[in-house]
Amino acid sequence: MKKSFFVFMGLMLVLLLVFILIFSCSSRRYFSGDFQLVAEGLNFPEGPAYFRDRLVFSNCYGGWIGNMQMNMLDTLISEKDGLVNTNGTVFDGEGNLYICEYGKPAILKYSPEGNLSILSESDQGGKRFNRPNDITISPSGMLYFTDPKSYSRDLHDGRLFRIDPRSGETVWLIEGLQFPNGLCFSPKGDILYVGESVNKNILKIDCRLGILDTLITLPAGNRDPDGMDCDVEGNLYIAYFGGGMIYVVSPQGILLDSLATPGRKPSNVEFGGEDMKTLYVTECETNAVYAIRTNRAGLKKQ
Helix, strand or coil, rough: HHHHHHHHHHHHHHHHHHHHHHHHCCHHHEEEEEEEEEEECCCCCCEEEEEECEEEEEHHHHHHEEEECCCCEEEEEEEHHHHCEEEEEEEEECCCCCEEEEECEEEEEECCCEEEEEEEEEECCCCCCCCCCCECCCCEEECEEECCCCCCCCCCCCCEEECCCCCCCEEEEEEEEEEEEEEEEECCCCCEEEEEECCCEEEEEEECEEEEECCCEEECCCCCEEEEEECCCCCCEEEEECCEEEEECCCCCCCCEEEECCCCCCEEEEEECCCEEEEEEEECCCCCEEEEECCCCEECCC
């Protein structure tokens, strides 16, 4: 009996050591190096977007959008230009910046020439938006954005919209979501991923067949899936707000990796850099933007 007990304990110890080894090395599978500080002294940074050699992001409670270029931070747009509270942003291939302005609420367009305008503020039936949260662009150039309302397990009042950036035509696609948040496309553009903050689900929407399914449910608790981005292999990089983690999830819904962030409130992520192997992370506990190198290139949105 004693021999069996010691054999069992020995096996448990081996398994524990293997688990510790895998966990300690996991961040080297998809990430390399350490976090580097990009910008600090912010007020709830969110919605990063990368275009060529520049990174922009919303300073949500500060009322301005930052522009980081050549390691210099400037204000791109501010309350003087009519901003209230912005969140998600995305560039198209021509350098137009599209902005979720939840303070109005509306979707704004900022041209390369510096012209700021309202692209849309209601759906095809004239119903106003709740509070546009995050926005992405499909390979065909169409804009998609989430529009949450209540953060409650008892209410399903979040929506998903599509906008034609040329005409501003806005189409309601899905309703009944539980605080839809971050979203991004797969490399081929056939799958749209959407995070539901309340139930911790990452939804998988097949754009060809119109089928909605749950890809993965992340750990429960006082933490939420927030912004996300995709690498060239189709893996998702998900900011887990309140959990202090970046999760890497495969297109099959398998948790591949996790990485602790400098603060407990990472709000969004965006691939950038010349080789698209720099992951920018906005973080709201330390109120800063960070960058970390990845072992796989991110998916270009233009």
